[in-house]
Amino acid sequence: MTDREIQDSLIRALADAPFRSTPGWREQRLADPSRLERFARFLARHYYYERLIHFFKYSRVLARITGRSPETVLTGAGFDGLLEVLVLGSRASAIAVATLAVDHVRAGDGARDQVPYLEDLTAYEHAMMVVESGARVWSDGSGAEATRNQWSVPIRAEGTMLLDFAYDLPVVLPLLLKPWTELPQAPRRPTRLLIARSPHGRVSVARTSTAIDMLLQLADGRKSLDDLARDAGLRPAELQATLEGLVEIGAVRFSLGS
Amino acid sequence: MAQLMVGAFYNPHLGQELAQATGIDHLAMADPPRADDPWWPMIRERYTLLLHDYLGQLSEPLDERAIARARSLAGLYRSPWVAEHFQCLHTEDGTYNLNYVFPPLYTEAFLDRFVANANALQERLDQPLVMENIPGFFDVAASRMPEALWLRRFFDRTSAGFLLDLPHIWLEAHYHRVDPRAFLADFPLERVVELHVAGVEPDRDLEGPWIAPTEPSEAMLELLHHALHHCPQAKAVTFDAFSPTLTADVLQRSVARIRAAV
Numbered sequence: 001m002t003d004r005e006i007q008d009s010l011i012r013a014l015a016d017a018p019f020r021s022t023p024g025w026r027e028q029r030l031a032d033p034s035r036l037e038r039f040a041r042f043l044a045r046h047y048y049y050e051r052l053i054h055f056f057k058y059s060r061v062l063a064r065i066t067g068r069s070p071e072t073v074l075t076g077a078g079f080d081g082l083l084e085v086l087v088l089g090s091r092a093s094a095i096a097v098a099t100l101a102v103d104h105v106r107a108g109d110g111a112r113d114q115v116p117y118l119e120d121l122t123a124y125e126h127a128m129m130v131v132e133s134g135a136r137v138w139s140d141g142s143g144a145e146a147t148r149n150q151w152s153v154p155i156r157a158e159g160t161m162l163l164d165f166a167y168d169l170p171v172v173l174p175l176l177l178k179p180w181t182e183l184p185q186a187p188r189r190p191t192r193l194l195i196a197r198s199p200h201g202r203v204s205v206a207r208t209s210t211a212i213d214m215l216l217q218l219a220d221g222r223k224s225l226d227d228l229a230r231d232a233g234l235r236p237a238e239l240q241a242t243l244e245g246l247v248e249i250g251a252v253r254f255s256l257g258s
Numbered sequence: 259m260a261q262l263m264v265g266a267f268y269n270p271h272l273g274q275e276l277a278q279a280t281g282i283d284h285l286a287m288a289d290p291p292r293a294d295d296p297w298w299p300m301i302r303e304r305y306t307l308l309l310h311d312y313l314g315q316l317s318e319p320l321d322e323r324a325i326a327r328a329r330s331l332a333g334l335y336r337s338p339w340v341a342e343h344f345q346c347l348h349t350e351d352g353t354y355n356l357n358y359v360f361p362p363l364y365t366e367a368f369l370d371r372f373v374a375n376a377n378a379l380q381e382r383l384d385q386p387l388v389m390e391n392i393p394g395f396f397d398v399a400a401s402r403m404p405e406a407l408w409l410r411r412f413f414d415r416t417s418a419g420f421l422l423d424l425p426h427i428w429l430e431a432h433y434h435r436v437d438p439r440a441f442l443a444d445f446p447l448e449r450v451v452e453l454h455v456a457g458v459e460p461d462r463d464l465e466g467p468w469i470a471p472t473e474p475s476e477a478m479l480e481l482l483h484h485a486l487h488h489c490p491q492a493k494a495v496t497f498d499a500f501s502p503t504l505t506a507d508v509l510q511r512s513v514a515r516i517r518a519a520v
Binding site: 002003004006007008010011012014015016029030031032035036038039041042043045046047050053088089135136137138139140174177200 | 294314315317318319320321322323324346347348349350351352353354355356357358360362363365367368371395396397398399400461463464465468502
């Protein structure tokens with residue numbers, strides 16, 4: 001193994017709890033298992049603390065009403081029970097930890113009565129945290145542009161979510177982060193939001209349009225741009241503008257055509 | 259020693275207090291300012307700002323996007339130097355990421371990587387690069403030389419300055435059961451440009467102390483006082499706390515106590 005491969009093995013051991021119990025890892029004898037386990041658990045709590053603080057910031061603000069701060073789940077038995085299966089950054093782990101936080105916030109006394117849109121809000125925060133998970137591109141490398149120019153077939157990116165809400169959350173979200181004495185209210189009207197992540201890990205949210213809905217349904221990695229324009233009934237300029245926006249936020253990527 | 263600045267990290271939730279604070283010379287920026295941060299214009303106007311963001315791990319070359327981001331932030335902050343860390347926290351293929359500082363193996367191969375990539379980054383920056391030491395909670399059998407020697411050899415082969423994180427030194431000394439002053443003595447202190455000082459608290463997972471957003475102990479301030487006697491090029495001391503749980507009282511009291519200690 002090269003030094004870089006050994007370092008990768010160490011990083012994986014710290015991030016991937018099941019990996020730490022494999023014979024392949026143990027036989028490397030790179031570090032004291034007890035100390036490494038303690039540090040791995042410290043890292044896991046830190047990793048998900050940062051994510052809960054960021055993605056559940058609206059629930060944190062509402063803790064003065066619900067009495068429930070989402071990050072407190074990290075010191076509870078539920079999170080301790082996950083420590084042997086967590087893989088930092090994986091989708092399954094993000095779902096497990098975000099679900100703990102959602103259940104905790106929703107269980108506050110009278111929380112749903114006092115914050116009518118709490119169910120939508122926590123579902124939104126859950127989705128943000130889950131969409132952010134997964135491996136990311138840390139470096140574009142020198143060949144990225146050349147490769148991109150060869151791609152031609154759009155495909156909906158894995159993990160992209162379309163979510164339907166009963167309340168118009170985008171109206172209330174910025175208000176929650178400003179000083180308030182009376183709880184800001186969200187208009188009750190059906191709202192569909194698109195949540196996507198760029199290859200570099202930036203999570204974006206957008207209201208959808210008919211064109212976006214249709215493109216996300218049709219972009220299966222097999223249809224060409226001409227097929228998409230025809231099936232969606234879009235003019236080429238409209239198709240291009242919509243696709244550019246979706247590629248920018250990571251909802252659609254281009255794969256090599258077959 | 260040149261005029262020594264004493265400062266802290268910019269914590270956006272304390273924006274109002276920091277915009278009006280006195281006795282703070284500089285603020286280190288761990289994240290770019292949010293577009294809706296009402297205090298950012300005033301902060302930028304009145305403070306010397308130090309770029310201390312995550313630019314990328316120098317075990318690999320930074321790509322053009324990362325370099326452009328570093329240059330842009332350094333320009334925005336008018337930062338006198340640009341900081342990065344001796345860290346390798348994600349796998350080369352991007353699959354696993356610790357999202358927390360973690361040191362590289364102290365080997366010849368990693369030394370060559372960090373030297374080459376730091377020199378390449380320095381060539382693209384308009385400001386000097388400074389590099390921060392990162393603590394290990396456990397020893398790794400594959401490391402081939404002590405951290406202090408590895409760092410000394412890095413600084414011998416680059417023009418980078420040293421950002422000496424004293425709590426990191428203190429923690430490593432604690433977990434190796436050696437005196438922090440003795441542990442510190444082997445590090446290339448003559449290259450230090452900036453020092454970090456912070457508090458430590460017991461951590462239940464580690465079953466021992468770790469960095470926390472609390473005031474530095476008297477022992478930490480004594481270590482700072484001692485270290486500064488051996489850091490002739492030091493220009494700044496920064497209270498290293500960046501957390502939504504940090505309070506304005508703790509921040510301002512810590513900066514005041516650091517100022518008294520230097």
